[in-house]
């Protein structure tokens with residue numbers, strides 16, 4: 146127990162050090178809000194209010210401006226994010242090919258709503274705009290891999306296969322097995 150607490154504290158300390166270094170790098174630079182927020186999110190995984198407050202202070206901008214930027218750009222997360230991200234594409238091609246039913250089926254399967262994390266913090270589901278693989282619509286991305294030509298049932302199958310691989314091996318998995326549909330790496 147003590148060991149875990151110590152490991153957690155050390156990790157926290159390391160993140161704090163990285164964050165301080167980042168703040169110092171951009172301190173006083175107006176217009177550095179976006180790279181600072183990106184850097185902070187890369188460190189913490191999301192943007193807690195306290196982090197945004199310190200980012201705003203470092204650039205001499207008001208907190209309201211940092212909040213405005215963070216909420217304007219889809220890349221920023223204001224809440225903790227689970228380890229793996231499942232993105233249901235709702236661009237036009239995917240929308241007309243049944244994306245809504247796929248999202249609903251995945252919500253049901255994971256027991257969470259779009260934008261939420263599973264209680265074990267392993268999965269987040271998001272709805273996103275076109276991920277650039279319209280030819281294989283409807284598409285669901287699991288981390289950086291796109292799975293296409295899905296039905297709601299196939300989407301669940303793909304997620305289940307990913308879970309089996311990720312949780313079975315205990316390893317960091319970015320590419321799922323491909324039991325259904327097509328899969329391809331996509332820059333998200």
Ligand code: FES
Nearest residue numbers: 236239275278279
């Ligand atoms: S609309 Fe879904 S990949 Fe383009």
